Amino acid sequence: MLLDFEKPIAELEEKLSSMKQLADENKVDVTEAVKSLEEKINSLKKETFNNLTRWQRVQLSRHADRPYTLDYIYAITNDFIELHGDRQVKDDKAMVGGFATIGKQTFMLIGQQKGRNTKQRQMRNFGMANPEGYRKALRLMKLAEKFDKPIVTFIDTPGAYPGLEAEERGQAEAIARNLKEMFTLKVPVICIVIGEGASGGALGIAIGDRVLMLENTWYSVISPENCSTILWRNWDHKEAAAEALKLTARDMLNFKLIDGIVKEPLGGAHMDPQAMYGIMKREIQKQYKELIKLTAEERISQRIEKFSAMGELK
């Protein structure tokens, strides 16, 4: 699956590989031509990806080949023990979590999970958690706190599920409880937006000592499509809505609503997942190292102060 602005690059890359193949078959020296084409591809990539519009970043954040929560967990750890269920209703497949070690340190890793194909997407409910997902996440966070293990959350959701049962079981209460409880967790909490960060459904696992966003992700109070629907009564103005919402990592950092941006490989996380996993692992370890220098009380009060300062008044 290619996005519109990825197509010109893909075409050149295809040309390059057929040129190489042709040269191989006919034993012709094309070093010069290959070199110039490679340079051309590289500069086109840089030009494209350094000048993305906000809407293009939203598209990248939803790219079908983008790494999801479990991809990161399996890539950066090799002893993940997934833990299931909220102990009340059921196991929410849109929210995953469990213990694993990174380096020598045990972490509690939690995140929304999307599916790769139709069947998986249905199973994962498109990454839209129900109340039991948020309650499962909180249960696991409390477990981590009990055993004094740091927490990392991966945020990737188009929103909390707006369904009938979700309302019956208290979607709002589940999210609200997480917000309040996460502020007083004694262990370090690192939150990373790896794809979509839509509204309360994202925030429900995103109260942390460090809140980071990958370069090509978005985080806001509403998706551009829904914003467009409300303001213009249809989806056609999603690009304009994305611009108006200022929802990219760069915007959110400028507004001091997040703590940092994690660079992605050129072309986005899906272009070089291996490199992305390496960056992710180093980032988590770096942040953790800084956070354990503080006492639990210091972390909690800084966490509360940080979020308390957010807002713009006249």
Place this chain on the structure above:
Amino acid sequence: MAWFKRKEKGVKTPTEAKKESPDGLWYKSPKTGKIFHTRELKNNSYVCVDDGYHVRVGSQEYFEILFDNIEFEELDAHLESDDPLNFSDTKPYQKRIEASQQKTGLKDAVRAATGKINGLPVVVACMDFSFIGGSMGSVVGEKIARAIDYSLENKVPFLMISKSGGARMMEAGFSLMQMAKTSAKLALLSEAKIPYVSLMTDPTTGGVTASYAMLGDFNIAEPGALIGFAGPRIIRETIGKDLPKGFQSAEFLLEHGFLDFIVDRRDLKNRLTTLFKMLQNK
């Protein structure tokens, strides 16, 4: 034989000379269609006398209902919204705020005040739905946060009266983080063991429900109030079915275990007094 006889046929008074009954003197209950005089309504805490319908009212009315002798001191009344995103849709956000301020005479969608309820000091923050749908932006979040700070400093109970469509889209990320900010303050209030009562009124939805409205030590609501996370229209579109009758009503939430009790507005002041007194009792 008739006592009086009309000398001329038809009504001759010109329209301008007719005596109008002033606007807003009568209120028609949407529940039964009965007509009430507004004075009667006001004397009845804005609840329709016969059918118990709770009319949507704002902060001024709640303050009048709750505070002894209508004496209260407003907190941070001067705070006004900025436009950090330079947001513009069909109308620039700044213009929308100014228009709303002129129409309602309010600064933003929440007012906070401190005063006494049957002699007990309390802090009350109350939302105004008439101001951009009671939406929560930076000002709403900040005023509630400061009201909680006041509660913490003075060790007085906090009452939050919610009435909101949710987060304010025109402040995007800033609005979202007000959910976090208010929850942070409530965590502190909770640790200080100061009572927090959350009263949900019609309607309370979206990010407001998913943060401070649901975090009360006591979650209570007015009869018939719509309370939910997602709005009914969105849910209907998602599941492709009609919603059951009474879905997301206060009674529905009580039945599903998310409210402590439902309170008639006419009993609100006394119920709160009883509750706060019980908690103070040593």
